[in-house]
Amino acid sequence: MKNILTDAILSIKPIYANNILSGGKKVEFRKKIFKKSVERVYIYSSSPQKMIVGYFTIKEIVEDTPANLWNKFKEVGGIEKNDFFEYFKDTCIGYSIIINNIVKFEEGKDPIEFMENFSAPQSYIYLERIRKNEE
DSSP states (O other), X not given: OOOEEEEEEEEEOHHHHHHHHTTSOOEEEESSOXXXXXXXXXXXXXXXXXXXXXXXXXXXXXXXXXXXXXXXXXXXXXXXXXXXXXXXXXXXXXXXXXXXXXXXXXXXXXXXXXOTTOOOOSSEEEEEEEOOXXX
């Protein structure tokens, strides 16, 4: 019996992707969240890099109003207040993905290595993999 795990690939601007990998950004803010249980979140550093640079696991996902998310996570969010509220304008509910166990790849990986017909997602895409014995 094969055990299939669901991962996700998140498009993240390079400034924020690098901040996650360096440990400065401990939460990723999102307007939409996964509908499936996700094991790993792969970081797709968007243009101009266009590479998968690492991944993290999720400690918790917090759903709340943007104002409450800002108040709870502004110290670890790695984003300026104006940029945060611009991102969440016209949105009543947002999500904070609390980052856990970051793995940084030595070199960025071409997304084609993960998904044959890769197209950069607006927000995220699911990626399935088979659990290996060592996991």
